[in-house]
Amino acid sequence: MKTSIPHIASNTFREAVRDRVLYNLIAFALLLSGAAILVGQISIEIEKLVVINLGLTAVSLFGVVIAIFIGIGLVSKEIEKRTLYTVLSRPVRRWEFIVGKFFGLAGTLTVNTFFMAIGVFAALFYVSHRFVRADALIFVALYFIILEFLIVCSLALLFSSFSSPLLSAVFAFSLFVIGSFSEDLRNFASMAHGVSRWLATGAACLVPNFSAFNVIASIAHEQPVAVQLILQNTLYALFYAAMALSGAVLIFEHRDLK
Amino acid sequence: MSPEPIMPSIEILGLEKTYQVGFWRKRPKQALRPLHLQVEDGEIFGFLGPNGAGKTTTLKLLMGLIFPTSGSARILGREWTDPAVKAQIGFLPEQPYFYDYLTAHELLEYYAQLSGVPGKLRRQRIEQVLHQVGLRDVQGVQLRKFSKGMLQRVGIGQAILHDPKLVFFDEPMSGLDPMGRREVRDLMEQLKQEGKTVFFSTHILSDAEALCDRVAIIHKGEVLRVGAVDDLTSSVRGKVEVIWQGSQIPASIKALGAECHVTADMVRAILDEKHQDAVIDALRRERLRLVSVTPVRTSLETYFVEKLRHAETTAGSIAGGA
Numbered sequence: 001m002k003t004s005i006p007h008i009a010s011n012t013f014r015e016a017v018r019d020r021v022l023y024n025l026i027a028f029a030l031l032l033s034g035a036a037i038l039v040g041q042i043s044i045e046i047e048k049l050v051v052i053n054l055g056l057t058a059v060s061l062f063g064v065v066i067a068i069f070i071g072i073g074l075v076s077k078e079i080e081k082r083t084l085y086t087v088l089s090r091p092v093r094r095w096e097f098i099v100g101k102f103f104g105l106a107g108t109l110t111v112n113t114f115f116m117a118i119g120v121f122a123a124l125f126y127v128s129h130r131f132v133r134a135d136a137l138i139f140v141a142l143y144f145i146i147l148e149f150l151i152v153c154s155l156a157l158l159f160s161s162f163s164s165p166l167l168s169a170v171f172a173f174s175l176f177v178i179g180s181f182s183e184d185l186r187n188f189a190s191m192a193h194g195v196s197r198w199l200a201t202g203a204a205c206l207v208p209n210f211s212a213f214n215v216i217a218s219i220a221h222e223q224p225v226a227v228q229l230i231l232q233n234t235l236y237a238l239f240y241a242a243m244a245l246s247g248a249v250l251i252f253e254h255r256d257l258k
Numbered sequence: 259m260s261p262e263p264i265m266p267s268i269e270i271l272g273l274e275k276t277y278q279v280g281f282w283r284k285r286p287k288q289a290l291r292p293l294h295l296q297v298e299d300g301e302i303f304g305f306l307g308p309n310g311a312g313k314t315t316t317l318k319l320l321m322g323l324i325f326p327t328s329g330s331a332r333i334l335g336r337e338w339t340d341p342a343v344k345a346q347i348g349f350l351p352e353q354p355y356f357y358d359y360l361t362a363h364e365l366l367e368y369y370a371q372l373s374g375v376p377g378k379l380r381r382q383r384i385e386q387v388l389h390q391v392g393l394r395d396v397q398g399v400q401l402r403k404f405s406k407g408m409l410q411r412v413g414i415g416q417a418i419l420h421d422p423k424l425v426f427f428d429e430p431m432s433g434l435d436p437m438g439r440r441e442v443r444d445l446m447e448q449l450k451q452e453g454k455t456v457f458f459s460t461h462i463l464s465d466a467e468a469l470c471d472r473v474a475i476i477h478k479g480e481v482l483r484v485g486a487v488d489d490l491t492s493s494v495r496g497k498v499e500v501i502w503q504g505s506q507i508p509a510s511i512k513a514l515g516a517e518c519h520v521t522a523d524m525v526r527a528i529l530d531e532k533h534q535d536a537v538i539d540a541l542r543r544e545r546l547r548l549v550s551v552t553p554v555r556t557s558l559e560t561y562f563v564e565k566l567r568h569a570e571t572t573a574g575s576i577a578g579g580a
């Protein structure tokens with residue numbers, strides 16, 4: 001069975017590149033080199049800590065911002081500009097369009113993260129002049145960040161399939177922020193009583209559990225990551241993204257184009 | 259080539275569309291009453307109607323871009339939602355817009371992939387189409403730098419790119435200069451020569467008149483008449499319009515079955531050509547001053563206007579037979 005998913009994905013990637021999305025890498029490089037030079041006077045241990053913490057946090061935040069800003073327009077902009085007319089009147093099923101868009105965006109972010117990762121390692125080498133075994137933990141943190149992007153992309157696409165870009169951005173950012181504090185939400189749920197307990201538990205289940213994906217602080221201190229967490233996060237991210245994408249498809253399948 | 263079984267290219271079986279309009283309090287707006295229409299294989303079919311008649315709505319329904327309130331359709335003998343149908347049809351939307359970060363060539367390349375044009379054929383097809391729509395010289399320019407007419411040409415190009423059996427054009431001539439219109443006309447003729455079916459909407463009647471085997475006239479979401487251009491216009495063929503001063507209508511003229519309209523100080527009568535001399539004689543006898551005698555233009559335009567005026571005044575349904 002032939003599918004148009006790869007074509008749609010690569011066109012989405014091409015659009016992002018032509019819209020100069022990758023220029024964010026310049027800002028990222030400036031930020032990182034600035035930080036590396038600034039803390040260059042203190043002890044090596046603290047320098048490493050700063051570079052890893054700051055570098056990986058920036059990788060995650062830059063990526064989330066890009067994911068949301070591109071993601072929210074992926075469907076609604078195509079409906080608004082009517083570029084979809086000549087796509088959906090071809091042998092392209094609506095679900096293929098959504099899935100293709102998702103992979104295009106996820107691909108863009110992966111490429112972007114790849115370049116940023118090179119930057120982080122370069123900065124690390126600049127401050128400590130060598131790599132140690134524990135630095136490999138950075139790959140785990142980057143992997144978790146990419147899993148996080150998959151969730152954010154799927155959510156942005158979900159919102160994009162039924163609301164305007166502005167509202168979608170608000171929804172997606174709120175979910176990202178709440179998701180980043182989902183551990184606090186869980187703690188609150190376990191302490192609360194009655195209705196608020198139910199509400200908090202429900203919310204904690206629905207919002208993406210980004211707390212579990214943030215291992216930056218612990219790997220900066222060279223603490224290992226449990227294999228079980230890697231497995232758990234992988235499954236969670238895939239499941240969550242699949243659910244959000246299914247939602248997007250369900251909504252989009254039955255939608256009248258403008 | 260072995261003869262294929264003859265079947266209609268398009269069968270519209272009571273497609274109906276009601277939009278919900280308004281933000282807070284939704285009101286229904288019926289854009290298309292149950293529409294029945296049949297387009298035969300190999301014909302150029304014109305879909306005529308004034309602004310807001312429901313032409314675009316019909317095309318969007320057929321393309322699966324919007325969903326009908328009720329009814330269905332068959333295209334090339336299959337259910338219209340069947341993805342297999344989509345590989346064999348081309349669609350030019352009204353005022354088309356495309357990914358503006360792509361060049362004309364890249365866009366066609368992308369669309370050829372989506373339509374499943376085999377890799378080996380792609381290059382050749384794209385070259386050919388770019389030549390056909392006159393965009394060869396600008397194929398490397400990003401579409402954001404294209405004018406309206408150039409976009410229209412891209413739109414036509416992408417519709418015929420994958421060599422479809424049936425094309426749907428929503429106002430193909432709009433935005434084009436006289437040369438461009440001419441070229442599009444020729445292109446449609448050529449598609450017909452190749453055995454393709456062309457279904458296009460327009461309100462430019464002369465184009466329809468020159469091109470179409472048959473037309474349908476649609477007004478307020480309802481088909482008023484379907485037929486060959488000649489058949490439709492024969493009802494106003496061979497008539498003359500006589501205008502004279504005053505407000506008096508001689509009884510002898512009334513007796514000829516003239517259709518008279520009295521304005522401020524003129525009378526306008528429409529009647530059969532053969533009574534022309536009798537009318538002039540009558541006017542002379544009554545000493546009425548003749549202003550003009552002109553043959554009524556037996557064009558689709560006239561027919562169209564008459565038909566719509568009639569529809570407005572009776573406001574009832576005059577669903578015509580095919």
Ligand SMILES: Nc1ncnc2c1ncn2[C@@H]1O[C@H](COP(=O)(O)OP(=O)(O)OP(=O)(O)O)[C@@H](O)[C@H]1O
Binds near residue numbers: 287289309311312461
């Ligand atoms: N998305 C929509 N929501 C509400 N009403 C709509 C929508 N699209 C079209 N309509 C209404 O449906 C009717 C038919 O519109 P349509 O666009 O099909 O007309 P048309 O025949 O293509 O006209 P034109 O010649 O101006 O292109 C119009 O009254 C229009 O107001």
Ligand SMILES: [Mg+2]
Binds near residue numbers: 313315352428
């Ligand atoms: Mg229209």
